[in-house]
Amino acid sequence: MKHYLNPQDTALVIIDMQNDFCHEEGASAKMGTGDIKAFQAAVPPINALIDQAREASVPVIFVMMTLEESTISEAWSNKFPGGSIVVKDTWGTEFYKLQPQKGDYIVEKHRFSAFIGTNLDLILRSLGRKSIVLTGVLTNVCVESTARDGFMMDYNITLVSDACAGSSPAAHQNTLDMINMVFGQTTDSASVADYWKQAMSISQ
Secondary structure, three states, X not given: OHHHHOOOOEEEEEEOOEHHHHOOOOHHHHHOOOOHHHHHHOHHHHHHHHHHHHHOOOOEEEEEEOEOHHHOOHHHHHHOOOOOXXXXXXXXXXXXXXXXXXXXXXXXXXXXXXXXXXXXXHHHHHOOOOEEEEEEEOHHHXXXXXXXXXXXXXXXXXXXXXXXXOOOHHHHHHHHHHHHHHHOEEXXXXXXXXXXXXXXXXXX
């Protein structure tokens, strides 16, 4: 399964690490709909993976959720009435303690899956990437939706357990179990970083 992590085949994808989801003053915290401390705890492992990915020439792709009038459908409104979150061009959509750099990629999405209505698949295929390492929030919603769609589009999926956080510990674990059972593999950030370091030393 480790070959799914080969630097020349892999991209690091970071899902929805934004103020509205992760900041204590964000919309999720104000609405009481997220485990903010768990979301914030995912930041150091993600940053460590970003640093190692850049060193190993693994593309880093930041995915951000935004909503505006043109992207809110009747079906969406029926499920999520009232309240505003990740409103396009607001502070809430900005990345939380993560800084994209020149050479990184930013994908804007409007639904849970990062593959729906975006250019993520085009970016990955243009880069020749067939494996994706997934991090971010929420494990059991946007991360899982992206993992499922990615697998169905023939990508090798690795979900990084300590670089994700779910709506609850149980929901987080349920997704990890389901990914391992059906859609890919799970591991921790140290294992991914170590594999990329070893791959770099072999190639030098």
